[in-house]
Amino acid sequence: MIKRSQLMLAAVLGAFVSTTLAADSYVLGLTGDLTGRDAANSGAVADGIRIYFERVNRTGGINGHKVEVLVRDNQSEPSRAATDAQTFVNNEDLLLMITASLSSTYAPTISESKRKGVPVLFAGGVCPREVFPPKPDPLLFCTSGYAAETDVKFAVDYIQSVQKNATLGLISMAIPISRGSIDQAAEYAKSKGMKVIGHESAPPPTANYTPYATKLKEGGADWVLSWAPWVTQVKTFEALRQLGWKGNFISYGHNVAEEELKRIKDPGFLVFTTNGMFSDGQPVHKDVLATAEGKTKFPITYLNEGWVAAMTLEAALKKAGWPVNRAKLASAMDGLSVDLRGLRGGPITWTKTNHYREQLYYRVYGWDAAGNRIKTLKDWTSREVK
Amino acid sequence: MQTVANIAVLVAIYALIGSGYVLIYRVSRVLNLAQGELMMLVAYLLFSLATLFGGHPASALAGAVLLSLLVGLVLYVVLMRRMTGELVIAAVLVTIALGILLRGLMVLVWTGQMARPLEKLGWQNSPLALGHGVALSSVAVTTIFVAIAIYVGLFVFFRYTAWGVRMRAVGENPLLAAQRGIKLHVAYAMAWALATFSGGCAGMLLALDSGLDGTMAIIGLKAFPVVLVGGLDSLRGAIVGALIVASAEVLAIQLIDPLVSDVVPFVVLIAMLAVRPWGLFGTEEDIQRV
Amino acid sequence: MAYASGYFKTDYAMELRLIETRWQKVSAAVLVLALGVFPLISPQVAIGIANQVFIAIVGAAALMLLTGYAGQISLGHAGLLAAGALTTGVLFKELGATFWVTLPASAVVGGLLGLVFGLPSLRLKGLYLAITTLALHFVVAFVGGEYETRRGFSTGILISPPAIGGFALQEQQHWYYVLLAIAVAAMLFCINLLRTRTGRALMAIRDHDIVAESLGIPVRRYKLLIFVVSSTMTSVAGCLLAYYRGFVSIEAFSLYLTIDYVxxxxxxxxxxxxxxxxxxxxxxxxxxxxxxxxxxxxxxxGIANEMFAINYAAFGLVMILFLVFEPLGLVGIWRRVRNYFLLWPYRQTAVGGGGG
Structure with a gap:
């Protein structure tokens, strides 16, 4: 009895899925954290991609074909991501999956992608180990700005270039990826002869960051480095200032960083990032502002990562041509080079041995109290990705 | 010294959230697992009111407090009243479902972005130096005073006012209470309103101190061990439970390893469940045992 | 309708039959046929959903035994699923163990954990038991999280598809038949367990444990037994889930999963x-x-993002509506509809007529 109703239901459902897809367009599937704990970050990536392709479609599409992005919400939960990925890979028309959520969703996505040979682009979240040289997974690509190990090393070098004998405090979020990178930062800083006063790690929901801040302050840190989701970084900093701490705090600049710098207005709060800020005023920034005006609930400065991913995808689809299939797209992505026109310090270049990029370009931004504006403390500095 | 101050702040936060659990459980024997979502909702309401009455922080705060009482009342009248007489676990499940519903609605209305009601109220969270090298944010100091005020208020209410005594009577034996002419539904509704208010205060203060996003609901759940340790039906227990859990947490951060702090509350909880499942101050007869 | 309109049983053998009337035989045959043909005519997406349903049936049946029949409330269900999946993941990753090793190993681990989860039930009932099992959930989650972090599997463990006699289970269609068979087997096991002395003892404990004890039912032994049986089944479901999804990640077994099963x-x-x-x-x-x-x-x-919040809120709302307006659940609705047709044109409660 029951199973028959299930059959009907599934048939109806199948009908939905098959009728809504137009096979004469490029179909991409995005699984992102739209309503979960990373919604401010991942949701903005999804919005950036959506708005970008809406414009592409208005102006004639790519190679004469429109781009359709199917969006699903995974709330950064692995089981939801698994369902999303399964739905996507089983859709015969779908060419590529985009993942914009926390790293907890990567295993299911990768697992499903391998089953059906669907390329995956990681956009906005941290890049998985599988995309890095020397031997990247042929199906996995990443455009995200940050890269754990290289990032923290750059930050440590920057601190040392500003203050030779800094006492360094470290804070991470108690999630594996953040803990791991900060552990590496500790080792690297020690090898550079810095004094490191331990590594604090706050669980994702923390009611009060003051105990962590107390420990950092009492340890005598004059610089604190954080590489974690934005809440941990900024709340630790604010708790430190509440305690009357006078040092400098440097943390990774996620896409919320620009608005946050303008809010905090503290010259001792610095961010290092691979994404240029809209205060740079490049033509591409003006273009994003004009295109996205009124189309997103996020501040437009959040759309950086999404825009980078969409520009890269557009280039990949253009190169893959029409007709196209999954394998053809994946091979087009191997050996792609995309000029990001100032959104980043340099291009995204993928090769057979590197699905990340060969050079990373970092900038350090801070607050100019006198001029009441964001200022660049260190201009694009390139780092080789090993 | 700073450590003591940190513990005091965390005790105040946990005790406020915990009082919400205790109030409802004590009067109606329902465990409200939507407590975290309710405190988040009240905090968001404050944010919206602060946006509306930008220039009048006092009216925004008063409005939020009134709304918190109203939300609790409405929830009882519309929803929880229907669960009277159902299985306890069914009522608990309703609160879980309510939590899911509220979280979805809150994302819908306020998105998942960080909201900062303090800025909307036009206030500064300036640090206060308390001597001996101890400093706390002004909101943190306020939290401690609010927690004390609310607890004193609740004790007075339950001890000296007619409705307080009635609510205690309902909690002890609803049947007898009803036969004495106490209106059960009024007592339950008041418990829900008060619990939403005191939990909501915790939510508002947390939001004022460090902003508000989707993770606040989980903080509500983190305070759950507090009331179990203290005893689900004892306000005094909630304070002691908060003291134990908060001290264990802060000391773990300070002295052992910050990573341990996340599991400490649950370790304390398991130890307590093994030894005294009804908690330090809970009513022993009350527990269902074989 | 497929049910007898009254109580027509004349001997014990008839009581034991699972299929009572000719109509039931016909509809069972139709059901089997429909289930068999389903993956041949449906799109992949629908088969994928069906596969998830089959795994969920195993887990839900286990919880139904424990909560619905023995009256023991557990909020540790996700922890037990995690235990099964994690056992599979660890054995696969550390020892390269095959499906034939990991499945029984998961069952054993589940059984042992069931014993542990069940111990508090000897002392506690109701809400406090639920909270204790909840605490144990956090213990499993903590152990799993530490293992993944320490071994460097922070984004989860990938598992290769299981090979049964050299045949790798990869396609949804193939999974469908395997999982269908397992789900049917689990159902038959549960239904038959409930028809035995054990089943009746469990229901007696649920309805009134003190009376059950005074009737000579060893309450403690049966409570532990049902915890072990239920946990074993749940853990097996966790193992299946790990293989079906192709990965194990402790974060996939959050409290929300428990809520889903409850x-x-x-x-x-x-x-x-x-x-x-x-x-x-x-x-x-x-x-x-x-x-x-x-x-x-x-x-x-433009409001695509909001769509998902609506989906999320709707689930909460539907759950509330069921709890408030239909405490007997879908089965209650089903029985009402069935009885209406069974007794039409009369309006009264059915006597006998086979339970759900």
């Missing part, structure tokens, strides 16, 4: 195996149905 048995209808099936079907397909509904309604792309 919702299955509640929405399905406590105290009925049919309820477990209906509940699993409902909870798994619900998001897809809402999504489908939202897709046919004209919704501008």
């Amino acid at each position: 919702a299955m048995v509640i929405i399905g209808g406590l105290g009925s195996m049919l309820g477990a099936v209906l509940g699993a079907l409902f909870v798994i397909t619900f998001p897809y149905v809402i999504e489908g509904l939202l897709r046919v309604l004209p919704i501008p792309a």
Whole structure:
């Protein structure tokens, strides 16, 4: 009895899925954290991609074909991501999956992608180990700005270039990826002869960051480095200032960083990032502002990562041509080079041995109290990705 | 010294959230697992009111407090009243479902972005130096005073006012209470309103101190061990439970390893469940045992 | 309808039959046929959903035994699923163990954990038991999290598809038949267990444990037994889930998963195996149905993000509506409809007529 109703239901459902897809367009599937704990970050990536392709479609599409992005919400939960990925890979028309959520969703996505040979682009979240040289997974690509190990090393070098004998405090979020990178930062800083006063790690929901801040302050840190989701970084900093701490705090600049710098207005709060800020005023920034005006609930400065991913995808689809299939797209992505026109310090270049990029370009931004504006403390500095 | 101050702040936060659990459980024997979502909702309401009455922080705060009482009342009248007489676990499940519903609605209305009601109220969270090298944010100091005020208020209410005594009577034996002419539904509704208010205060203060996003609901759940340790039906227990859990947490951060702090509350909880499942101050007869 | 309109049993053998009337035989045959043909004519997506339903049926049946029949409330279900999946993941990753090793190993681990989860039930009932099992959930989650972090599997463990006699289970269709068989086997096991002395003892304990004890039922032994049986089944479901999904990640077994399963048995209808099936079907397909509904309604792309929040809120709302207005769950609705047709044109409660 029951199973028959299930059959009907599934048939109806199948009908939905098959009728809504137009096979004469490029179909991409995005699984992102739209309503979960990373919604401010991942949701903005999804919005950036959506708005970008809406414009592409208005102006004639790519190679004469429109781009359709199917969006699903995974709330950064692995089981939801698994369902999303399964739905996507089983859709015969779908060419590529985009993942914009926390790293907890990567295993299911990768697992499903391998089953059906669907390329995956990681956009906005941290890049998985599988995309890095020397031997990247042929199906996995990443455009995200940050890269754990290289990032923290750059930050440590920057601190040392500003203050030779800094006492360094470290804070991470108690999630594996953040803990791991900060552990590496500790080792690297020690090898550079810095004094490191331990590594604090706050669980994702923390009611009060003051105990962590107390420990950092009492340890005598004059610089604190954080590489974690934005809440941990900024709340630790604010708790430190509440305690009357006078040092400098440097943390990774996620896409919320620009608005946050303008809010905090503290010259001792610095961010290092691979994404240029809209205060740079490049033509591409003006273009994003004009295109996205009124189309997103996020501040437009959040759309950086999404825009980078969409520009890269557009280039990949253009190169893959029409007709196209999954394998053809994946091979087009191997050996792609995309000029990001100032959104980043340099291009995204993928090769057979590197699905990340060969050079990373970092900038350090801070607050100019006198001029009441964001200022660049260190201009694009390139780092080789090993 | 700073450590003591940190513990005091965390005790105040946990005790406020915990009082919400205790109030409802004590009067109606329902465990409200939507407590975290309710405190988040009240905090968001404050944010919206602060946006509306930008220039009048006092009216925004008063409005939020009134709304918190109203939300609790409405929830009882519309929803929880229907669960009277159902299985306890069914009522608990309703609160879980309510939590899911509220979280979805809150994302819908306020998105998942960080909201900062303090800025909307036009206030500064300036640090206060308390001597001996101890400093706390002004909101943190306020939290401690609010927690004390609310607890004193609740004790007075339950001890000296007619409705307080009635609510205690309902909690002890609803049947007898009803036969004495106490209106059960009024007592339950008041418990829900008060619990939403005191939990909501915790939510508002947390939001004022460090902003508000989707993770606040989980903080509500983190305070759950507090009331179990203290005893689900004892306000005094909630304070002691908060003291134990908060001290264990802060000391773990300070002295052992910050990573341990996340599991400490649950370790304390398991130890307590093994030894005294009804908690330090809970009513022993009350527990269902074989 | 397929049911007898009265109580026509004349001997014990008739009581033991699972299929009572000719009509039931016909509909069972149709059901088998429909289930068999389903993956041949349906799109991949639908088969994928069906596969998830089958795994959920195993887990929900286990919880139904424990909560619906023995009256023991557990909020540790996700922890037990995690234990099964994690056992599979660890054995696969550390020792390269095959399906034939990991499945029984998961069952054993589940059984042992069941013993541990069950111990508090000897002292506690109701809410406090639920909280204790909840605490144990956090212990499993903590152990799993530490293992993954320490071994460097922070984004989860990938597992290769299981090979059965050199044949790798990879396609949804193949999974479908395997999982269908397992789900049917689990159902038959539960239904038959409940028809034995054990089953009747469990129900007696649920209805009134003190009376059960005074009737000579060894309450403690049966409580532990049902915890072990239920946990073993749950752990096996966890192992299947790990293989079917192709990965193990402790974060996939959050408290929300427990809520999903508890919702299955509640929405399905406590105290009925049919309820477990209906509940699993409902909870798994619900998001897809809402999504489908939202897709046919004209919704501008700009509020795509909001669509998911709606989906999330709708699940909470439906759960509330069921708990408030239909405490007997889907099975309650089903029985009402059935009885209406069974007794038409009369309006009265059915006597006998076979339970769900």
